Amino acid sequence: MRLDMRVNSKTKLTGLIGNPLGHTVSPFLQNSLFSSMGINGIYIPLCVPDGRLRDAVKGLEAFGFKGFNVTIPYKRAVMECLDEISEEAELLGAVNTVKITEDSLTGKFRLWGHNTDGDGFIRAFHEQAGTSFADKKVCMLGAGGTARALTIKVALEGAESICIINRTESKAQELAEKVKQIIKSKAETATESRNEAAAECVNEPDTKLANGPTDEQFSEPAIESINKPAVTIAPEYLRSEEITAAAFGSTQSLRALEQCDIIINATSVGMYPDIKSSPLEESFPFRPNQIIYDVIYNPVETKLMSLARSKGCIAINGAGMLFYQGVKAFEVWMDKVVPKKILNDLSNAFIKYLES
Secondary structure, three states: OOOOOOOOOOOEEEEEEEOOOOOOOHHHHHHHHHHHOOOOEEEEEEEOOOOOHHHHHHHHHHOOOOEEEEOOOOOOHHHHHOOEEOHHHHHHOOOOEEEEEEOOOOOOEEEEEEOOHHHHHHHHHHHHHOOOOOOOEEEEEOOOHHHHHHHHHHHHOOOOEEEEEEOOHHHHHHHHHHHHHHHHHHHHHHHHHHHHHHHHHHHOOOHHHOOOOOOOOOOHHHHHHHHOOOOOOOOHHHOOOEEEEEEOOOHHHHHHHHHOOEEEEOOOOOOOOOOOOOOOOOOOOOOOOOEEEEOOOOOOOOHHHHHHHHOOOEEEOOHHHHHHHHHHHHHHHHOOOOOHHHHHHHHHHHHHHHHO
16 A cells, blocks of 8 residues: 655645535645646635634634635635735725735735636636627626626726616615726726826927927827827726616616626526526527626536527536636745646536536
């Protein structure tokens, strides 16, 4: 019999905290990444009882963990336990990845909060749908934490319109207002940056004019460009202006759903074991070529996806989002980029596992 020597004193420790964790498949992905990348590391699920979050985080720090993932119900609460939070995590209002670093001089640990959900979602959608959200009409089903993160990312990609649909309309309205504030703030920041850059260009001396302007430089178009005010519009990816809210079943929601290009289900309706349920009725008039994105990955084809596919729609589950947010977390902890060959091979194996 051979001894199992895979785990030793030099093994890099990572894990997942949340409650419950019986459904998680993250260990299969992360441990496969360690093996594929030739890194002596391990990823373990750690169920944290209610009221013990801060103790758990301190314990992971004390045991020398390199980092950990965070899932429900602690994605927002964990932010109070961290030293630094990335701009993306601040923007999305949640942390799903924490990196732990040690100061080489003081020996003190610092905990850095990140959010890889949004980037994982966008990357998966681009690859699987073959398009982006720019200039698209989008309906978001749900108004919880997942819906918030995805709505913000969709808005920042320049969606033409977003309608947030929820059973409780007030929650949908609250999210819509929050996203509007974020988009406005981002637009103002971008405008200020571009104005400053434009001002620097105006103030910078043009060495080409040392011997006087040429005819070309003194032409009407040249004069017109000099007299134009500094740019005051936001970049195209911040153009989302129409963000609305509606209650499930309302006339407004039905109209938005029928007219939209993309429907995203950010609710748990249809998730195992409730596989016979769908957030939309069987009689809903899907339009061929609408894109239906369901964040659920178990089952791999939800009832919503099945109904949509039968009407000629493109239906995508959340497996790709789960995969890419996990890969991004791994890269954050290990300070390494996963090669494309490993990504492709592991993605195929991961999807096959979920389908089995």
